[in-house]
Amino acid sequence: MSSSDVCDSDSAGPTWAFLTLRLWLGARALLAGVEKFSEKITVQEPLRDADGTPDPSGAIVEIQKKVYGFSHYHAVPESLQTKFLQEPLLSSALTTPFYAALGYVLVILGVMLLLGLWTRFSLVLMAVLYTLLMIGLLLIRQEDGVAWLGIHVGLIAFALTLAKHNRFALTR
Amino acid sequence: MPKFQQRGQTPSAADKRGGDAASTFMGRRQFLTTAAAAGAALAFARPARLLAQAAGGERLNVALIGVGAQGRVLMEDTLKIPGIRFVAVCDIWDYNRQYGQRYLKKFGHLVRVYHDYQEMLDQEKDLQAVIVATPDFWHAPHAIGCMKAGKHVYCEKMMSNTIEGAKSMVRAMRETGRLLQIGHQRRSNPRYLVALHDLIGKANLLGRITTANGQWNRAVSADLGWPARATIPPDVLHRYGFEDMHQFRNWRWFKKCGGGPLSDLGAHQIDVFNWYFGGPPKTVMAGGGNDYYPRHEWFDNAMVIYKYEIPTGPARAFYQVQTTTSAGGYFEQFMGIEGTLKMSENPKYTAIYREANAPDWEPWVRLHYLNPQEAPAPADADSDSSLVDARETAELATYALPVVLNKPVHQPHLENFFNAVRGQGKLNCPADEAFRSEIAIFKACEAVYARTMVEITPDDLKI
Numbered sequence: 001m002s003s004s005d006v007c008d009s010d011s012a013g014p015t016w017a018f019l020t021l022r023l024w025l026g027a028r029a030l031l032a033g034v035e036k037f038s039e040k041i042t043v044q045e046p047l048r049d050a051d052g053t054p055d056p057s058g059a060i061v062e063i064q065k066k067v068y069g070f071s072h073y074h075a076v077p078e079s080l081q082t083k084f085l086q087e088p089l090l091s092s093a094l095t096t097p098f099y100a101a102l103g104y105v106l107v108i109l110g111v112m113l114l115l116g117l118w119t120r121f122s123l124v125l126m127a128v129l130y131t132l133l134m135i136g137l138l139l140i141r142q143e144d145g146v147a148w149l150g151i152h153v154g155l156i157a158f159a160l161t162l163a164k165h166n167r168f169a170l171t172r
Numbered sequence: 173m174p175k176f177q178q179r180g181q182t183p184s185a186a187d188k189r190g191g192d193a194a195s196t197f198m199g200r201r202q203f204l205t206t207a208a209a210a211g212a213a214l215a216f217a218r219p220a221r222l223l224a225q226a227a228g229g230e231r232l233n234v235a236l237i238g239v240g241a242q243g244r245v246l247m248e249d250t251l252k253i254p255g256i257r258f259v260a261v262c263d264i265w266d267y268n269r270q271y272g273q274r275y276l277k278k279f280g281h282l283v284r285v286y287h288d289y290q291e292m293l294d295q296e297k298d299l300q301a302v303i304v305a306t307p308d309f310w311h312a313p314h315a316i317g318c319m320k321a322g323k324h325v326y327c328e329k330m331m332s333n334t335i336e337g338a339k340s341m342v343r344a345m346r347e348t349g350r351l352l353q354i355g356h357q358r359r360s361n362p363r364y365l366v367a368l369h370d371l372i373g374k375a376n377l378l379g380r381i382t383t384a385n386g387q388w389n390r391a392v393s394a395d396l397g398w399p400a401r402a403t404i405p406p407d408v409l410h411r412y413g414f415e416d417m418h419q420f421r422n423w424r425w426f427k428k429c430g431g432g433p434l435s436d437l438g439a440h441q442i443d444v445f446n447w448y449f450g451g452p453p454k455t456v457m458a459g460g461g462n463d464y465y466p467r468h469e470w471f472d473n474a475m476v477i478y479k480y481e482i483p484t485g486p487a488r489a490f491y492q493v494q495t496t497t498s499a500g501g502y503f504e505q506f507m508g509i510e511g512t513l514k515m516s517e518n519p520k521y522t523a524i525y526r527e528a529n530a531p532d533w534e535p536w537v538r539l540h541y542l543n544p545q546e547a548p549a550p551a552d553a554d555s556d557s558s559l560v561d562a563r564e565t566a567e568l569a570t571y572a573l574p575v576v577l578n579k580p581v582h583q584p585h586l587e588n589f590f591n592a593v594r595g596q597g598k599l600n601c602p603a604d605e606a607f608r609s610e611i612a613i614f615k616a617c618e619a620v621y622a623r624t625m626v627e628i629t630p631d632d633l634k635i
């Protein structure tokens with residue numbers, strides 16, 4: 001790709017539009033996936049003043065910290081899992097592998113979109129993933145979540161119409 | 173006196189707890205600094221009595237006089253402290269002596285048992301310290317006897333059931349040069365220390381303190397009984413000052429043995445008033461009565477109003493003790509023009525509240541001295557009609573105190589005592605300081621019966 005490709009008056013608009021969508025959808029998926037590996041934990045530390053000196057009383061404080069790691073992985077909040085469990089159409093044979101894969105798939109799809117790896121394929125996979133999530137949310141009547149995912153899928157569909165203008169990508 | 177300093181001092185201008193901000197308790201700073209690392213390390217350690225005993229250090233031989241309910245609490249907590257070896261227990265009741273001996277044996281402490289404390293002091297030559305947890309009227313004879321025998325003493329509060337008894341303990345401490353720590357254990361609780369020295373002192377979060385209140389309310393409870401087979405012979409009871417077994421088991425409610433609920437429960441919290449305000453009050457008014465328990469001599473409820481003179485002006489404190497309802501639990505609360513601090517040994521009652529017009533507390537949040545709690549949902553427009561007072565003050569913002577205590581509440585105070593015995597710092601509640609505080613309790617009891625305002629004069633504080 002050369003700069004003249006981008007600057008071409010006919011294709012510059014759609015190119016930037018697609019790039020914007022790609023970055024937004026990629027970053028959204030990547031961060032949503034990464035957050036599934038995070039957890040807020042309570043740790044105990046010595047109380048320190050502004051200079052870092054431990055308090056003379058030897059006081060220990062409990063502090064909430066956000067940490068990341070594979071051991072902190074959780075696909076969906078427990079409250080949501082409980083609701084899925086109560087839904088007869090969502091058997092554990094379906095949900096268990098879905099939970100196990102969700103965070104990893106989001107991270108991989110996010111990275112693929114940001115780097116521009118098999119972009120069309122990534123977008124289609126993302127649309128499938130969001131559709132599966134939508135089905136689950138619809139069954140437990142989480143209408144807000146369904147609408148939220150609908151917006152995402154709309155953006156993906158729009159991106160697919162612009163995919164021929166894909167630039168700054170590792171693969172076409 | 174705690175520092176009620178001017179605003180403007182930020183955490184970055186930490187005063188290292190010295191200079192004009194020093195309170196009467198700031199003299200302990202040096203010890204506290206020395207102990208800080210050890211305290212922090214201990215706090216992280218998983219409490220384990222057997223591990224504690226194996227931890228070594230300079231071993232102190234300790235005896236316990238009084239293996240009743242409070243004595244057992246102190247015994248249990250002492251077992252968690254490294255380097256302490258129980259060598260003797262003393263109690264006039266076989267039932268308690270056997271319990272203490274058997275319990276301590278489980279942790280490898282093979283103790284000799286005694287019926288009479290004087291005999292114990294005569295026999296136990298290699299004894300460094302004694303924990304006294306007997307009925308109040310025995311505190312003075314026991315503590316003084318131990319100090320005269322060269323032992324350091326940790327004595328439960330109240331010091332005595334009489335002012336003269338308490339004064340005699342202070343005199344003995346001074347004459348013998350022995351240590352006498354009184355069991356107002358909140359004075360060694362890190363949460364109370366941080367609240368006083370950092371939140372009230374260094375940060376001045378409350379602004380000028382004008383009012384305090386506190387309470388300890390307990391539900392109705394039956395008098396304590398005893399197994400028939402364990403009844404103490406009347407001649408033994410009489411020899412030790414008890415009329416009968418019921419009085420022996422329920423001594424707290426009898427005037428010649430204990431000090432009633434203001435002494436039994438209120439002493440801890442009225443001590444916090446005096447500690448935080450830097451000295452005893454000037455006057456006290458009180459009311460109370462024996463309204464529920466027919467077999468008790470002492471009143472079973474009391475309401476007390478103190479007046480203090482602190483450097484920023486007068487402050488009044490209300491205290492109530494109830495033994496027929498547990499409503500509200502137990503706490504001490506200090507109210508200033510910019511915030512209110514609610515303290516309790518129970519963390520669930522502890523919080524600090526910020527007035528809407530107070531300066532920003534965010535710097536203290538960043539340093540983890542405070543933890544903001546979720547704000548209540550704002551009232552909707554429709555609910556305005558339910559306001560009773562058109563000038564209602566804005567709701568206070570709530571902050572938690574994130575200081576945690578990973579050990580039983582008495583353990584830090586016992587640790588402070590044993591460290592002082594080893595020459596590692598000063599006592600957090602020596603008898604002379606405890607007396608200056610407990611005089612307010614003696615005077616409150618006097619005010620209940622006098623039905624008039626009672627003054628606390630400098631003469632009352634003379635030893």
